[in-house]
Amino acid sequence: MIKKIIAVNDISGxxxxxxxxxxxxxxxxxxQTCPLPTAVLSNQTCFESFCMKSLTENxxxxxxxxxxxxxxFDGIYSGFLAEERQADILLELAESYKQAVFxxxxxxxxxxxxxxxxxxxxxKKMQMLAEKADIITPNVTELCLxxxxxxxxDVKAITDMAKTLLKxxxxxxxxxxxxxxxxxxxxxxxxxxxxxxxxxxxGGGFSGTGDIMSSIIAAYAVKGRGVCEAVEKAADFIxxxxxxxxxxxxxxxxxxxxxxxxxxxxxEK
Numbered sequence: 001m002i003k004k005i006i007a008v009n010d011i012s013g014x015x016x017x018x019x020x021x022x023x024x025x026x027x028x029x030x031x032q033t034c035p036l037p038t039a040v041l042s043n044q045t046c047f048e049s050f051c052m053k054s055l056t057e058n059x060x061x062x063x064x065x066x067x068x069x070x071x072x073f074d075g076i077y078s079g080f081l082a083e084e085r086q087a088d089i090l091l092e093l094a095e096s097y098k099q100a101v102f103x104x105x106x107x108x109x110x111x112x113x114x115x116x117x118x119x120x121x122x123x124k125k126m127q128m129l130a131e132k133a134d135i136i137t138p139n140v141t142e143l144c145l146x147x148x149x150x151x152x153x154d155v156k157a158i159t160d161m162a163k164t165l166l167k168x169x170x171x172x173x174x175x176x177x178x179x180x181x182x183x184x185x186x187x188x189x190x191x192x193x194x195x196x197x198x199x200x201x202x203g204g205g206f207s208g209t210g211d212i213m214s215s216i217i218a219a220y221a222v223k224g225r226g227v228c229e230a231v232e233k234a235a236d237f238i239x240x241x242x243x244x245x246x247x248x249x250x251x252x253x254x255x256x257x258x259x260x261x262x263x264x265x266x267x268e269k
Contacts, residue, residue, distance in 0.1 A: 003222045004032040004072075006100075008059075008090060009079035009211070010052075011037050015044025016255025017208030018080055022215040025258070026077075028265035029219035034073065036062060036093075039082040044207050045115070046253050054082040059089050067096065075101040077218035078129070079211060082117060087125030094132045102169075103218040104133040105210065109141040112151040130165060135172045135221060137214045143175055155180065155187070155196075162189045172227045176213055186213070186235055188228050197231050199239040203246040208255040209238050216265075237264060 005026060009018040019035050026033045036059055042051045076094060081087055094102050106126045109115050123145055130136050130146055140158055144151050147161045155178065162173045171190060178185040183198045213234045220230035241256035248257065 002030065002032050003074040004034055005075035005077055005218055005222050006034050006036050006073050006093070006097075007077050007079075007215075007218075008036045008038060008081075008093075009077075010039040010041055010082065011035070012041040012044045012050075014042070014254060015047070015207045016258065017044050017211050021208045021211040021255070021258065022077065022079070024262060025212055025215040025265065026219045028262045029216065029223075029268055031075075031219045031222055038080055038086050044253070044255075046207060052082065054086075056083060056085050056089070059086060063089060063093055063096075073097055073100050075103065075218055075222035077103045077105075077214065079105045079214065080107045081122065084119060084121045084125055087122060087129060090129060091125070091132065094129070101135075101218075101221045102133045103135045103137065103214060103221055104129050105137045105214040106130060106142045106146060108145050110139055112141055114141075114145070130170060131168050133170055135174065135217060135227060136165070136170065137174045137176055137210070137217060139177045139210060140175065143173075153179075155185070159187060159189065159194060162187070166191055174213075174217060174227065174231055176210055184235075186231050188231055190227075195228055197228075197235050199235050202239070202242050203250065203252070206242060206245070206250075206252045206256050208258075209242075212238055212241070212256075212258060233268065237261060240264065 007022045011019040023033045037055050039052050039054050173189045175187045182201050184201050186197045188195045216234035217230045241258045241261050244260050245257045
């Protein structure tokens, strides 16, 4: 039977990120995507302006109906949370579906800066969620926040920080998007293992690549495949998407042309 994963994230009209990236990517890997939207945005937040409507009440109503109807899920993948109350809903969801593989992308900031929805309360809830997750996929800024450390870019310091979070249910950490010269590194850490995956940096930063990375990791996880295998595939896939995008002229805020590369994921089913 096909696996099912709850995708908790926002939906942005433009920007190729969050659910507009997660749904096609996870589906291409042969996993049913069950969206639980946290907010609706006109476009992703890196554009000059945007509007957003939080969907907290709808999330709560949806989760209640899923429980009442007795639905079951094989995985939970969570990204952007619009407000602290949504973290409480996600905590309850993780508790209700303990058998589901839980992949958490603790979206709070990037490049040493926090996002506009960040609060100390949200950070505390993200720390609680990380303890309930099987895999977390923070960027360096989010890792520093989870560890309550100042922003660092040294790879050894990043690795040492990440190891302090490996306890309880949390078995794997993927620290994403580390810039090292002309390379982008993604580091996988487990209790007895650390492995770095590198790709050449091309064309600057693009919207949504972290969402694609986490979506592939989540789909592989519910299918019982390894985290390192997922990260290697995701890094290669994203690199290919960037090459396609740069070759055609691009706006980094509108993300990568992953639609042209989905057949590469379908082969992985």
